Amino acid sequence: MSAPPQPMALPFSWADQERHLVGHLSALIRLDTSNPPGREIAVARYVSRELSRSGIAHSVLESEPGRANLVARLPGSGREPPLMPLGHADVVGARPEAWSRPPFSGEVAEGRVWGRGALDMKGQIAASLLIVQLLAGHRIPLRRDVPLVVTADEEAGSRLGAYWLWENHRRLVEAEFAFNEGGGQRFVTPGGPVYTVQVAEKGSARMRVTARGPGGHASVPRSEASVFTLAEALLRLRAYAPGTVVHPTARRMLRTLADLHPGAATEAIERLLEADWARANSLPIDPVLRDFVVAGLHNTAVPTMLSAGQRQNVVPVEASAVLDGRLLPGELPDRWAQEVQRAVGDQVEVSLLHGRVSHRVHDEPEILRVLGATVAAHEPGARVLPYINPAATDARAFPDTKVIGFFPSASGADIMRLIHAPDEHTRISDLMFGGQCLLDAVLRLST
Ligand SMILES: [Zn+2]
Incomplete structure (x- = not known):
């Protein structure tokens, strides 16, 4: 040694x-x-x-x-x-x-x-x-x-x-x-302390999902009203699991985590490495760390703003939601918007408002070796965990x-x-x- x-x-x-x-x-x-x-x-x-x-x-x-x-x-x-x-x-x-x-x-x-x-x-x-x-x-x-x-x-x-x-x-x-x-955030694992190192960050894709339907007096219920259609689309989005291949940086992060978590967590991480990340939310590791890990495994689209209606007694012809989307390195905003469109179905329309690709990833072994030596010099046994900042x-x-x-x-x-x-x-x-x-x-x- x-x-x-x-x-x-x-x-x-x-x-x-x-x-x-x-x-x-x-x-x-x-x-x-x-x-x-x-x-x-x-x-x-x-x-x-x-x-x-x-x-x-x-x-x-x-x-x-x-x-x-x-x-x-x-x-x-x-x-x-x-x-x-x-x-x-x-x-x-x-x-x-x-x-x-x-x-x-x-x-x-x-x-x-x-x-x-x-x-x-x-x-x-x-x-x-x-x-x-x-x-x-x-x-x-x-x-x-x-x-x-x-x-x-x-x-x-x-x-x-x-x-x-x-x-x-x-x-x-x-x-x-x-x-x-x-x-630099510190997590305690069974294999010792780790400090996160951001080596990449996600790009973004802001989208709008728009549903349209018949308007009219609110005294007459209509199941095809725009607000119901939008709500159904958003529920489909919630259930959607994007089929992203695990990014090499996420792969390296997961390998480090597997090293640090012997036993059940290692097996769960192996499944993640096979891009079976649907169960990532139950990964048996520190929950805050898990949120970081999961967000770094796939593209996301999170509803942040809703708009529909002008008056309390009028059925709006249009209802829409803004989605804050985040993209893994190498992913393109319009491709993600198309995938979200498929996920939410053709009863609504997804448009891309603003997109920005992520930059290159910088997780060269040399810089990670230097930073690993740095944290270990100041806290014996500590390691670094390269990650993609969501x-x-x-x-x-x-x-x-x-x-x-x-x-x-x-x-x-x-x-x-x-x-x-x-x-x-x-x-x-x-x-x-x-x-x-x-x-x-x-x-x-x-x-
Ligand atoms: Zn800041």
């Missing part, structure tokens, strides 16, 4: 960085960047001041007034292409009455930092900022540039942030790798970059469920652990 991986040597004490890391996060939370309206310039200015203090070159780039992105560059020898720590500065809104502390207080209490963005994702921005400050301050030689990129507008589709940077300042944001949100991040805007979701947190689902929810906060121990792992991974790839 080879020796267990060791943490990368540092010319400073990581424990001493706690007050800086907590200070950055607390300050960033106090800058309300709820999107809309965003106002990410406040975060860009904070990061800019900190970078100036460390003598790091950077620019603040506004896509619209107040909607600022920041790109900093820590120069390396250029022997290898850049590694980009990436984070979005905007947050989703917060209704203060639902919170037990003000959502933008950045309060430090009970060993935690409280406020909107603590998890999604000002904690990772705070860590990325501190990391470039430490690399610069200790003059650590790098074999690649490390451009820190802080974006606007991720929560509303990335148009004024990551997409805008890619379209208008491509040279500044070209990189081989990026470390972004979307990974949701989207800024990764969607960088087609040529291996955008990896990686910010390990020792807390599990109990903390992660606070993302976009009231009382969002992070444990300081998680923040320190995530920052330490991120720094370690940057050093492994860049020194």
Whole structure:
């Protein structure tokens, strides 16, 4: 057996960085960047001041007034292409009455930092900022540039942030790798702890299902009314099991899970590998992990909005539902819309409103080996679990970059469920652990 991986040597004490890391996060939370309206310039200015203090070159780039992105560059020898720590500065809104502390207080209490963005994702921005400050301050030689990129507008589709940077300042944001949100959740399995690593994320296909039928006075019942037809179509969708072949990345994830779950779970996973995923919902593993796994196995179409009728006593001639569809890498939006049409039947019409294919998958063994060594160095026996994120991040805007979701947190689902929810906060121990792992991974790839 080879020796267990060791943490990368540092010319400073990581424990001493706690007050800086907590200070950055607390300050960033106090800058309300709820999107809309965003106002990410406040975060860009904070990061800019900190970078100036460390003598790091950077620019603040506004896509619209107040909607600022920041790109900093820590120069390396250029022997290898850049590694980009990436984070979005905007947050989703917060209704203060639902919170037990003000959502933008950045309060430090009970060993935690409280406020909107603590998890999604000002904690990772705070860590990325501190990391470039430490690399610069200790003059650590790098074999690649490390451009820190802080974006606007991720929560509303990335148009004024990551997409805008890619379209208008491509040279500044070209990189081989990026470390972004979307990974690092810890699960305990019989075979030891695992940390998720996002290596791909799904594309999207928004659709509308429309049913039509006779209108008229609501005093006369009609079984062919549009609302009934729509309801039947949606029930057919609920029962539908798409016949997707298991994607190679999902296959690798399932193999790792089988290793970690000897016994009944292994057999259930073997069946999944044969694309018999109809029983995936009863897979005997951690239920939160199971939801992730199942969502990464097939395309989805989830009804999110309904519309029908103008008056209480009139049968509407038309009823429709919006479906939020998510696509595995390699799947095409219009093909999925056609499959959904077949699933719901020809009594209704499915139209594609908006589609976006998923980018390439980046689960090369080398990057997974580096990240696996990183987590094992900081938690003996821990492994990484590459997965396809069912949701989207800024990764969607960088087609040529291996955008990896990686910010390990020792807390599990109990903390992660606070993302976009009231009382969002992070444990300081998680923040320190995530920052330490991120720094370690940057050093492994860049020194
Ligand atoms: Zn986020």
